[in-house]
Amino acid sequence: MGKKLEWRQMAAIALTVVFFLFQMYLALIKQLPTLLQAPMHLLFALALVYLYNPPDKKYRKKLQKEKGGAVTEQELNRFAWSRWIDLAVAVCIVFQVYYIITRYQSLVDHVLFISPVDAVDIAFMVITVVLLLEAVRRTLGGILFGFILLFIVYAWTAQYLPGILYTRGKPVAAMLKQFAEGMTMSTSGIFGSPLQTSANSLFYFIVFGAFFSAFGGGQLLIDIGMKASNKGSGGPAKAAVISSGLMGMISGSAVANV
Structure with a gap:
């Protein structure tokens, strides 16, 4: 093709x-x-x-x-x-x-x-x-x-x-x-x-976020959120909030963060 x-x-x-x-x-x-x-x-x-x-x-x-x-x-x-x-x-x-x-x-x-x-x-x-x-x-x-x-x-x-x-x-x-x-x-x-x-x-935030994600940084932030909230009640919700906050710090895009 x-x-x-x-x-x-x-x-x-x-x-x-x-x-x-x-x-x-x-x-x-x-x-x-x-x-x-x-x-x-x-x-x-x-x-x-x-x-x-x-x-x-x-x-x-x-x-x-x-x-x-x-x-x-x-x-x-x-x-x-x-x-x-x-x-x-x-x-x-x-x-x-x-x-x-x-x-x-x-x-x-x-x-x-x-x-x-x-x-x-x-x-x-x-x-x-x-x-x-x-x-x-x-x-x-x-x-x-x-x-x-x-x-x-x-x-x-x-x-x-x-x-x-x-x-x-x-x-x-x-x-x-x-x-x-x-x-x-x-x-x-x-x-x-x-x-x-x-x-x-914005260009530089997006480039940094792309490199960070490509090297596993996105999953790292999610894992941190899960680890920080796994012992409390409502763990998944807290993990989502923490991970979302961390991802938002480096993504530069509200839509991409959601």
């Missing part, structure tokens, strides 16, 4: 190593400007999301489950068209990297609602929003995807809605300019504080 999956696996490993080295550079050597550092962090993560979640991932899993692993090449080629999607995504991410590296200084100097917004700025915004929405759909499902899309659509259609849903609108050109400035040309949109926190703090 293998050539496509092997290529994805090798590319994901190589990109993960580069991503890790980039973050270590930020942590140990030098911080970059926010409008360069946060977008690059996001683009590394986006590339990995698309490598680990190809368009035909669910189809492949379903087919392998039904066939017990005995899947023919012909069946796998049913979604060969997905390679063109992968190619388009790769081209878009390369363009985004080029845009950020070559124009970050102009983004730093950009004055909201005063400085001009070029067609390339709008193209970057559209590509970034579309890739993020598709990444959300592939990894977290359609509910959150639909919820985000609903608010984006509302921002563009509120001037046509009745009653309390109505807000004063602007011409399409002015809306595009304002939307691009808010989403990708400042630190108040996609490149805001949540992404900056991920680049500056």
Whole structure:
């Protein structure tokens, strides 16, 4: 089955190593400007999301489950068209990297609602929003995807809605300019504080937690919780609370801790 999956696996490993080295550079050597550092962090993560979640991932899993692993090449080629999607995504991410590296200084100097917004700025915004929405759909499902899309659509259609849903609108050109400035040309949109926190703090918690778990640290914390509570009443509940507290200290993720 293998050539496509092997290529994805090798590319994901190589990109993960580069991503890790980039973050270590930020942590140990030098911080970059926010409008360069946060977008690059996001683009590394986006590339990995698309490598680990190809368009035909669910189809492949379903087919392998039904066939017990005995899947023919012909069946796998049913979604060969997905390679063109992968190619388009790769081209878009390369363009985004080029845009950020070559124009970050102009983004730093950009004055909201005063400085001009070029067609390339709008193209970057559209590509970034579309890739993020598709990444959300592939990894977290359609509910959150639909919820985000609903608010984006509302921002563009509120001037046509009745009653309390109505807000004063602007011409399409002015809306595009304002939307691009808010989403990708400042630190108040996609490149805001949540992404900056991920680049500056959360990444390192997650990496530490992954290494700690891979070397058996997660099971150690569970064992400590069990050992500390095995002589008292309600031992399993106490073990869960103690283990959860210890795991939460190193995981950096409330959801993963649960």
